[in-house]
Amino acid sequence: MTMMLFPMPGNERMTYAIAERVGCSVGKLELRRFPDGESYIRLHSAVAGCAVAVVCTLARPDDQFLQLLFAARLLRESGARSVHLVAPYLAYMRQDRRFHDGEALTSRQFAQLISAEFDGLVTVDPHLHRYSNLQEIYSIETEALTASPLLAQWICDHVEAPLIIGPDSESEQWAGAIAGLIDAPHAVFTKSRRGDRDVLIAAANLSAWKGRMPILVDDVISSGHTLANAAREILEQGFPAPIGLAVHGLFASDAEAMLRGLGCRLVTTDSIPHSSNAIALAAILGNALGGQVAAIDAKRLRNRPK
Structure with a gap:
């Protein structure tokens, strides 16, 4: 199984721990900000034909999301066969109903944004209170692990x-x-x-x-x-x-x-x-990611035109 992991800033230690667990390489994304605050992202690794996973715990989602979106699209445009998100902490799960008139149902909106960019999501103990599982709001393959x-x-x-x-x-x-x-x-x-x-x-x-x-x-x-x-x-x-x-x-x-x-x-x-x-969570995250990549590859093979 060809797989490569990419850490978003601050996620390097977790990324290398997962990579050691699953026996894959860690690629390089260059991320910085222009003086006006906009993001610059450049890929320094060949990913054509690879399953790739971006590791990003979403503790500061409003600051992190645009760079995460840009990274996912860049990896897909560069030929990755599937793009996964490993988010040990998954944000925007608590607003799971409209408590007051006019409130945004941000759990569903955030799920739609993530689902549009990734093929799979692996996370740990998301706040599932009024949702029975992540598949109620995410349209991609999801794995919600428990610690x-x-x-x-x-x-x-x-x-x-x-x-x-x-x-x-x-x-x-x-x-x-x-x-x-x-x-x-x-x-x-x-x-x-x-x-x-x-x-x-x-x-x-x-x-x-x-x-x-x-x-x-x-x-x-x-x-x-x-x-x-x-x-x-x-x-x-x-x-x-x-x-x-x-x-x-x-x-x-x-x-x-x-x-x-x-x-x-x-x-x-x-x-x-x-x-x-x-x-440490690297072991359960790595095992789940490897299984998810294998499942998506198998599904792709089954659906391939004969």
Whole structure:
């Protein structure tokens, strides 16, 4: 299988780790900006006949998307047989319905933009709350991996007598899955949101699990207010400061300082580069990408005119 990977800026470490996993080469894209802010992109690798994948975690999608689009089109124009996107963190999944009249349904709009440029998408734990799967909004081949087994293994390796806690109902899918994998008790708090940074947490009574180490589990740490309010409730019930364990660490604004100020240890996967990264995703991303390329090649062969 001929495949080449291309890192967008800031994704070099993940790209080389995936390339080592699947045994492929890393190509070179030159990207810079003109003085007026417009992008310059030049391809320095021969890709004709290759399956190519662009690696770009979409933690800053508004800043990243145009260069990503230009790179995908350049690779296709240069003869790549298929163009894939490896986005360990996939943006624009939370606006999955119109909460107020006149709102843009950005999850669908972003999916349409990505689907127009790529043949396949590989990501990890996208925020699937009101969508059952990515195929509801993406028209290309998609692979939505879960990091739950990796998070569970990290807990097994580092924590004795864990208590898994989901800070809200949306986190139940991760908290429940991880607790099941390691045979640990778990509880889920309830949340009411009055604004982007105004969150009320109703905590479950944890007294039955005194002596266990609380671990707050979620898919994304963004503003940090949901985890911080849950951590305060845990502290008030006489437990030590919890570990904040998440798949994706966005850490917007002062989120990290706020959580560390409460005594929380922070642990994330390397989907978004951060000092809290302790869980590597390259193996599952590489395996999924290789399978997706093979599946698209097989489909192309089946559909080839005889």
